[in-house]
Amino acid sequence: MRVPGRIYLSEALMSSLEDGAVRQLANVATMPGIVSHALAMPDIHWGYGFPIGGVAAFSMEDGVISPGGVGFDINCGVRLMGTPLVRKDLGDVRGLLEELYRAVPTGVGAKSSLRLSGQALDAMMVQGSSWAEQEGYGLPADIRRCEDAGAMAGADPAAVSQKAKQRGMPQAGTLGAGNHFLEVQEVKEVYDPAAAAAFGVREGQVCVMVHCGSRGLGHQVCTDHLLTLERAVKKYQIALSDRQLACAPLSSPEGKAYYGAMAAAANYAWANRQLIMHNTRDVLRRLYHIPHEEMPLIYDVAHNVAKMEEHEVEGHRVRLCVHRKGATRAFGPGREEVAAEFRETGQPVIIPGSMGTSSFLLKGTAHAMAATFGSTCHGAGRLLSRTAAKKEISGREVTESLARNGIVVKAPHPGAIAEEAPAAYKSSAEVVRVVHESGISLLVARLEPIGVIKG
Amino acid sequence: MPYEELPHTADIRVRVIGATHREIFREAAQALMAVMYGLQSSQQTISPVRHEVHLTEEDTGLLLHSFLSEVIFLSETSGTVFTAFEVNVLEDQLDAVLLGVPFDPDVHGMGHEVKGVSLSGMRILNKEGQNVLEILFDI
Numbered sequence: 023m024r025v026p027g028r029i030y031l032s033e034a035l036m037s038s039l040e041d042g043a044v045r046q047l048a049n050v051a052t053m054p055g056i057v058s059h060a061l062a063m064p065d066i067h068w069g070y071g072f073p074i075g076g077v078a079a080f081s082m083e084d085g086v087i088s089p090g091g092v093g094f095d096i097n098c099g100v101r102l103m104g105t106p107l108v109r110k111d112l113g114d115v116r117g118l119l120e121e122l123y124r125a126v127p128t129g130v131g132a133k134s135s136l137r138l139s140g141q142a143l144d145a146m147m148v149q150g151s152s153w154a155e156q157e158g159y160g161l162p163a164d165i166r167r168c169e170d171a172g173a174m175a176g177a178d179p180a181a182v183s184q185k186a187k188q189r190g191m192p193q194a195g196t197l198g199a200g201n202h203f204l205e206v207q208e209v210k211e212v213y214d215p216a217a218a219a220a221f222g223v224r225e226g227q228v229c230v231m232v233h234c235g236s237r238g239l240g241h242q243v244c245t246d247h248l249l250t251l252e253r254a255v256k257k258y259q260i261a262l263s264d265r266q267l268a269c270a271p272l273s274s275p276e277g278k279a280y281y282g283a284m285a286a287a288a289n290y291a292w293a294n295r296q297l298i299m300h301n302t303r304d305v306l307r308r309l310y311h312i313p314h315e316e317m318p319l320i321y322d323v324a325h326n327v328a329k330m331e332e333h334e335v336e337g338h339r340v341r342l343c344v345h346r347k348g349a350t351r352a353f354g355p356g357r358e359e360v361a362a363e364f365r366e367t368g369q370p371v372i373i374p375g376s377m378g379t380s381s382f383l384l385k386g387t388a389h390a391m392a393a394t395f396g397s398t399c400h401g402a403g404r405l406l407s408r409t410a411a412k413k414e415i416s417g418r419e420v421t422e423s424l425a426r427n428g429i430v431v432k433a434p435h436p437g438a439i440a441e442e443a444p445a446a447y448k449s450s451a452e453v454v455r456v457v458h459e460s461g462i463s464l465l466v467a468r469l470e471p472i473g474v475i476k477g
Numbered sequence: 478m479p480y481e482e483l484p485h486t487a488d489i490r491v492r493v494i495g496a497t498h499r500e501i502f503r504e505a506a507q508a509l510m511a512v513m514y515g516l517q518s519s520q521q522t523i524s525p526v527r528h529e530v531h532l533t534e535e536d537t538g539l540l541l542h543s544f545l546s547e548v549i550f551l552s553e554t555s556g557t558v559f560t561a562f563e564v565n566v567l568e569d570q571l572d573a574v575l576l577g578v579p580f581d582p583d584v585h586g587m588g589h590e591v592k593g594v595s596l597s598g599m600r601i602l603n604k605e606g607q608n609v610l611e612i613l614f615d616i
Binding site for chain 2: 040067068069070071074094095129130131132185188189198199200238241242244245248249252264265266267268404405406407408409410434435437477
């Protein structure tokens, strides 16, 4: 190992720590140019190449970039939107979910009603959220409330294959399947009133959370470039302990091409979440007669991405390529990259719970900047395989159990509900307790689900 | 089921067995479709949609990875659920014919969105004259 590994964990989470995930973290620590530590957040679990919940920063001079450190779903992320509503205003939650389900294409094989030209797709991959806003799918204020203002610099549509573009074209504005969701939530508890006020969140408020990524376009970018970087490993004679850590020097043509394609996919994902939020706003406007302007974006975070950032290492300010795979940026106060209105508090950090459980809003900290390259956890993390979850409980039982707690669920089929049952995941509250107590992000508010659309 | 599912917390790991590489390529593609669309092996369908795939790669592992990635791409972009595969593998070359039916959400909407095929999760072993493939689908 070139650097030590560090895992943020509690005793309660130790029992579910997989050997495979720890081995993967050790493998990451052997990669060229890695700086300081190979890090894992408390929601660590076995991924491919890097563990999910992993963070690794690489030197620009002798470091590498790896699709295994980003994941197939580039810029899978979460956004949270506020509303002026409280729970009793919602009325028929089932009816609301049916309307949202119609407005946001969901599940395997779902296609968008949007017809994108090749030129429009290229613009979307460069401009991200701004493209959607300029096309009429958003408000100017939405843009600055996205990580990186909803568009990473350096996106290169030419590095995105025709296959990836072909997959991305019919899917803009779709939620996808698996653990992706759209959830109507209520702010149940505020822990930090000053930060909550700065973020525009108050107790009792109804919010909407969207969790999804770059769809088939991002998956194809990962598949294409994994093969290119697989060859680059031989070309640059990089010694790796796991084939799926395929990587290339950051300065190499292969490394630059992957970065350009990954940034393009990340921007597609930001535009995708923007489109979904716009369609959600339309439904709420129609049902509750509230203008879009009264449904502000609170924030949008990426949790599968590699970015060029400046950090302090051993007393020196250095530029690094920070890989976060199943980890969220948690920049503390004062960082220029964060929107001006959040520079005193630290950036908002959104941690979704598993279906039927609490989600959390946190804030980034100065300690995270020093300890984790400004990073924190991304969610609950799976505990049971999908097969094991389905054996334990049926979709109908999960739906009934959630209904007893006042939570309505809508999904393409009952199996999708059983697989995502709360018992299949680690406790999001415990994961968040660890990051809060270790100071790499701090609790601001807790949100509880009211209605869930599962992909 | 046309495959055996192995334990994996986050993704889907499967094992398929075949006498030849050609068989395990075919069985792996069948397993992929079963995972993506919740197909049962007993389903008999007429397959009106036809696609051809021709690939060359450096080794068998990469060839299988490229083949399954192509199946995902073709299935998603053409809206086809493939139900039969005629596969020929000769060293580093593959020629295949994919037969399928149009995607119908009522029939095929019970599966998982497979994001990609893992290279590190792939093992091809020879056990007692049989080829045993273990492969991980990232979902």
